[in-house]
Amino acid sequence: MESKKGRLFLCPTPIGNLEDITLRVLKVLKEVDVIAAEDTRVTKKLLNHYGIKKPLISYHEHNKDSKGEEIIKRLISGEDVALVSDAGTPGISDPGEDLIRAAIRENIDIVPLPGPSAFILALIVSGFSTRRFVFEGFLPKKEKEREKILEELSREKRTIIIYESPHRLVKTLRKIKDKMGNRNIVLARELTKFYEEIFRGSLEEALAKYQEEEPRGEFVVVIEGIKQEEELKGEAFFDIKKQALERVEEYIKNGMTKSQAIRRVSKEFNISKNEIYNDFHK
Numbered sequence: 583m584e585s586k587k588g589r590l591f592l593c594p595t596p597i598g599n600l601e602d603i604t605l606r607v608l609k610v611l612k613e614v615d616v617i618a619a620e621d622t623r624v625t626k627k628l629l630n631h632y633g634i635k636k637p638l639i640s641y642h643e644h645n646k647d648s649k650g651e652e653i654i655k656r657l658i659s660g661e662d663v664a665l666v667s668d669a670g671t672p673g674i675s676d677p678g679e680d681l682i683r684a685a686i687r688e689n690i691d692i693v694p695l696p697g698p699s700a701f702i703l704a705l706i707v708s709g710f711s712t713r714r715f716v717f718e719g720f721l722p723k724k725e726k727e728r729e730k731i732l733e734e735l736s737r738e739k740r741t742i743i744i745y746e747s748p749h750r751l752v753k754t755l756r757k758i759k760d761k762m763g764n765r766n767i768v769l770a771r772e773l774t775k776f777y778e779e780i781f782r783g784s785l786e787e788a789l790a791k792y793q794e795e796e797p798r799g800e801f802v803v804v805i806e807g808i809k810q811e812e813e814l815k816g817e818a819f820f821d822i823k824k825q826a827l828e829r830v831e832e833y834i835k836n837g838m839t840k841s842q843a844i845r846r847v848s849k850e851f852n853i854s855k856n857e858i859y860n861d862f863h864k
């Protein structure tokens with residue numbers, strides 16, 4: 583009879599504030615046989631804070647092939663393993679995704695646990711549309727690939743989320759402005775930490791700020807998607823606006839106030855409230 587395999591638990595950890603960890607993640611960290619950690623020093627600090635003693639295996643970008651094999655062998659032999667990243671949710675912009683794929687190939691049970699991830703916090707605090715968004719993680723380091731992706735993203739209607747390191751921030755903001763124009767962006771810095779800061783403004787304003795003061799800490803860049811009216815010109819846009827006005831009338835007939843109806847239709851059609859308001863009064 584085949585012996586029982588262990589389970590791989592995907593355990594999100596705090597992205598700054600040590601209190602942002604769930605009771606369930608703490609329970610799993612106490613109960614597994616071993617913890618695979620991207621940065622063992624960071625994880626030790628967390629475990630010490632919660633009085634947890636557990637063997638750690640280092641698993642990061644530069645040893646992921648050899649250590650990945652060792653972890654899979656342990657899982658096959660019946661050990662339960664918790665995977666934690668440096669911070670946040672394992673598998674999001676870190677080597678965790680390779681281990682997860684290897685575990686899937688070996689038919690190992692994988693248990694994902696909920697918890698913090700920097701991009702979700704940046705998205706919800708941005709004020710941009712959360713209904714449809716695209717998470718790009720880190721842009722490629724190679725100049726050409728970076729340019730190509732930014733070119734593609736310049737036509738993106740959904741809210742765009744990017745991870746960036748402080749020393750590349752200004753260069754990246756300049757490139758985004760070149761490709762996308764002077765869009766509205768949000769820079770979420772040092773989320774959940776003492777120096778947490780949410781900057782809202784245009785790309786030009788962000789550049790002015792960070793050319794003046796050196797960017798420090800960790801950043802998430804959130805970019806507003808292109809608005810329908812900027813993308814569509816002429817006939818097509820006229821038709822969409824006609825439909826939008828009909829929808830406003832319909833909502834008013836069904837009991838909404840004028841401003842409620844305009845707000846709702848603005849979201850549904852991705853057309854600014856002002857534009858709908860002006861047309862409605864023509």
Ligand code: SAM
Nearest residue numbers: 597670671674699700745746772773800801802
């Ligand atoms: N797995 C992590 C997650 O779920 O968010 C992401 C790991 S990725 C290697 C690290 C990047 O996440 C940083 O360069 C930064 O862009 C973003 N990040 C992580 N912690 C952050 C924080 N406290 N505030 C802002 N951005 C953060």
